[in-house]
Amino acid sequence: MPLQIYDTFSNEKKLFEPIDPSNVRMYVCGPTVYDFPHVGNARPVIVFDLLFRLLRRIYGNDNVTYVRNITDVDDKIITAASENNEDIKSLTERTIKFFHDDADYIGALKPTFEPKATDYINDMIDIISSLIEKDYAYVSEDNVLFSASKFSKYGQLSGKNLEEMIAGSRVEVESFKRSSSDFVLWKPSKSSEPGWDSPWGKGRPGWHIECSAMSEKLLGKNFDIHGGGQDLIFPHHENEIAQSECANNEKFANFWLHNGFVNVEGNKMSKSEGNFVTVNQLKQKYQGEVIRLAMISTHYRQPLNWTENNLIECKKTLDKWYQLISENNFSFDNEKISSEVINALEDDLNTPKAISVLHQLYKDCKSNDRNTVETFLSSANFLGMLMHTSSEWLSWGKEKLSIDEKQIELLISERKSARDNGNFDKADKIRNDLEHKGILLEDNEGKTTWRFK
RNA sequence: GGCCACGUGGCGGAAUGGUUACGCAGAGGACUGCAAAUCCUUGUAUACCGGUUCGAUUCCGGUCGUGGCCUCCA
Numbered sequence: 001m002p003l004q005i006y007d008t009f010s011n012e013k014k015l016f017e018p019i020d021p022s023n024v025r026m027y028v029c030g031p032t033v034y035d036f037p038h039v040g041n042a043r044p045v046i047v048f049d050l051l052f053r054l055l056r057r058i059y060g061n062d063n064v065t066y067v068r069n070i071t072d073v074d075d076k077i078i079t080a081a082s083e084n085n086e087d088i089k090s091l092t093e094r095t096i097k098f099f100h101d102d103a104d105y106i107g108a109l110k111p112t113f114e115p116k117a118t119d120y121i122n123d124m125i126d127i128i129s130s131l132i133e134k135d136y137a138y139v140s141e142d143n144v145l146f147s148a149s150k151f152s153k154y155g156q157l158s159g160k161n162l163e164e165m166i167a168g169s170r171v172e173v174e175s176f177k178r179s180s181s182d183f184v185l186w187k188p189s190k191s192s193e194p195g196w197d198s199p200w201g202k203g204r205p206g207w208h209i210e211c212s213a214m215s216e217k218l219l220g221k222n223f224d225i226h227g228g229g230q231d232l233i234f235p236h237h238e239n240e241i242a243q244s245e246c247a248n249n250e251k252f253a254n255f256w257l258h259n260g261f262v263n264v265e266g267n268k269m270s271k272s273e274g275n276f277v278t279v280n281q282l283k284q285k286y287q288g289e290v291i292r293l294a295m296i297s298t299h300y301r302q303p304l305n306w307t308e309n310n311l312i313e314c315k316k317t318l319d320k321w322y323q324l325i326s327e328n329n330f331s332f333d334n335e336k337i338s339s340e341v342i343n344a345l346e347d348d349l350n351t352p353k354a355i356s357v358l359h360q361l362y363k364d365c366k367s368n369d370r371n372t373v374e375t376f377l378s379s380a381n382f383l384g385m386l387m388h389t390s391s392e393w394l395s396w397g398k399e400k401l402s403i404d405e406k407q408i409e410l411l412i413s414e415r416k417s418a419r420d421n422g423n424f425d426k427a428d429k430i431r432n433d434l435e436h437k438g439i440l441l442e443d444n445e446g447k448t449t450w451r452f453k
Numbered sequence: 454g455g456c457c458a459c460g461u462g463g464c465g466g467a468a469u470g471g472u473u474a475c476g477c478a479g480a481g482g483a484c485u486g487c488a489a490a491u492c493c494u495u496g497u498a499u500a501c502c503g504g505u506u507c508g509a510u511u512c513c514g515g516u517c518g519u520g521g522c523c524u525c526c527a
Contacts, residue, residue: 028513029527037527076525164455165523207525229527230458259527260458264518270526297476298466298520303459303520310465313477323490342469356475366492413468424486431488441491443502451490 003058003346005225006301007234008256009157013348016255016274024055024064025219025363027117027253029211029228029236030114033095034080037102038276038363039291040229040262040269046292047259047300047349048227049108052400053382054345068111069211070096070116073204078193088194104319106295107384115214117205121196123213124205127247128185137185137244141176142201144186149179149197151242158234183211183239208239216244226253229262269306276431277306287396289385290315296351297382317349318385318393325367325377326390336371336378351429354383403437412441412448
């Protein structure tokens, strides 16, 4: 089945055809590094990781270039740094490390390139200069602004039209803008703020220009896929198109992909609402694969309601799956990945369907051979799950235990003799006491094993 | 106010112009001293009103509801 993906620009599911099958190019907007990533930030990391995996499978591991940028210059960073009383560099470097830890934790492969905005300031200045030269941009009070009305396609990605936007504008037009829809390419920096020398004085880039610069530098003027969260459609991606296409006279990205939001109690999870859960907080209670499964159990374009219940359910599923592979040393085999799983993903990343195939494969494993189990395992691995051994999985969180293993073994044998003597009250008390400490005892085929709750 | 998306069982969540996947929970059973885990069986749903059609949950129109964007956001 050929790969089909939903393109936001044309609002339809389309057959994906790469510009160059020997170098399929994808750019995804990454984090602005000023704080711990929350679950909403993690969604595109996982969604586009899956697309990356799928593209690599279809076109070959060496034939896909995945760029996920890091925004390390931004007003929020400046504000956060001054609130923490630390310098910007130390804030961004620390936050990048948090981000990498979290991305690893949820099983995301490393992108091919992870450019930082501050390394591309000169490229941004070049684009801005060319936009001024072509009269798409103008200088006003030390700012450089893009004149949205000069780009006839402005609004096409987000389905807006300029006049309505200007009419419905809810924010006051800043004095240096000719029109409310014009946006900043370059702005002046105060002496306390980070700044770079430019033809328009010491300043820093506007938010959108970095992606135009970095994508062009690393992927070329025209590339295959540009992705990010739905909240970036407008204005961020709309503005990127305007800048890049006006500067280059060439089509920017061929496909636009946007993931839906993560909701909490029906409302969008966001930093400004304060209703967020960070990946770092979840690490205390759940393995990364639990977060990953919870994330991909909803189709990427649908809103995803984040609940504890869902996490518990996903953990149970993974516990069950890990039990199946505990018996032998099953191994991953690229050739054994279920074609049904691939088909599901090739249909606009239908992960819920892919998961239902895993459930079916799990059932098939019962009555079948090693080969079936390896198909199950390989398929799960392809989705970034069952990457650990069963014992690693089951002993997860051991260090947080308030009781040591020898003691548990001791209690198990105490319980055994109680049971042998028919003293079930005592036996049950031992089991219950351990359960209160988060240890579950399981009696199977005459043997008692334990695991974490 | 403008634009857009969505509304499937108790919950999560796919799909489809003609028997509505799958998972969790629930119920019943096997196993167990009792549980747990596992296995087997199983009930339950397409917001509302019209239209098109032999047939609509699916297509079209309207109503209601929810959410998003229009301002920083993944």
